[in-house]
Amino acid sequence: MTSVGAVAVDLRRSTPRLLAGTDSPHWGPSVFTSDDLGKTWSDSEGGAIRFPASTEAALAAVWQLQPGLESEPDVVWAGVEPAALFRSTDGGATYSLVEGLWNHPHRETWMPGGGGQCLHTVVLQPDDPARVMVGISTGGVYRTADGGATWAPSNSGIEARFYPDIHPEYGQCVHRIARHPDRPDQLFLQNHGGVYRSDDGGTTWIDIAPGLPGDFGFPVVVHPHRPGTVYLFPQVADANRVPPEGRPAVYRSTDAGDTWERLDGGLPSAGAWGLTVLRDAMGTDAGDPAGVYFGTRTGEVYVALDGEDHWNLVARHLPDVLSVRAATVA
């Protein structure tokens, strides 16, 4: 069946636009958009994302759709498999390959992770559209300061436990990176083994996993109004991708990862070995109180509002939930 690996809600437009990256096992990947909140969808006749002939590559899947900055209302970024970054300047209808990253000499060394060899995370710099950070599995963190012409790895301190030297310059299996727009130098990163924070825009990373029941996982999100408040969904380890003790929980830090608290109210208290969360399946809304949402591999969607610290089941019996976004629309 067709999977939807990436969704976005673009609120910069006069009418909110939904974007969805789909993958049919028969008919291949597409990017659809909807300007009527999902009643009808359309995709570009010739295909929204196409690798140029010179690359000899073909789009395998869309891993993230990221609306650009407010100052660039028609820009949408797409992270894809094979690992590449695409940029749209027409609101997400068609995209162009960011060739500076595709032509990076490191690219040939980037290996596929368990889900394929993909660029899954695009992090924007709120005050500077020329500065972009991406996460690649594997490859690690790369940054550009010149709008994508040149890129440099930015993995200092992030472990790659699958290499003899666990601190290579690049090659890490980063799973997700998050930043609050009001504190642009601070970043949070869930790694394939390890949880990290950077306080210098990604130049160096420090371990913030102490206090967690496991340092493997996929999503990381930052509270929409409180920059130092961050949420994770820990698993035991890469070879044991289950909630610790079969008791799933979100872990929240309100001090940028120095300490963690367990939030499991409303979640199964035993035996929920399959209830885990993928990297794009956790999100927040911008409401007050704010909501934190996550979807599970067992097909549930939960939400908790600020102050209640209780997970409310809002959907169940879905297929594997790959992507979750929440937004307030008028």
Next chain:
Amino acid sequence: MTVSVRLPAPLRPVAGGRGVLEVEVDGSADVAALLDRLAESHPALERRLRDEQGRLRPHVNVFVGPDNIRDLAQLGTTVPDGAEVTVLPAVSGGSASPGVS
């Protein structure tokens, strides 16, 4: 010559709702040339059969008459005058393939 291309139901929305397309091709065309014509007339259909580098998608089967082109000359398989070409989803492609890690 004209070649009839039969389409499965999931592809009809990108073929103007039709289950059979009559496609004009040069004599002695092969399947690649037939799909090139479809790329001009029905790009949203063609890109569901081939990737952007012109490779047949792995779980799409194309038959010339009764024969799967994978058992013949792949996209180089000749399409004889009057042939019926059938596009079908492969039974192997039915499972979801979510990226997970």
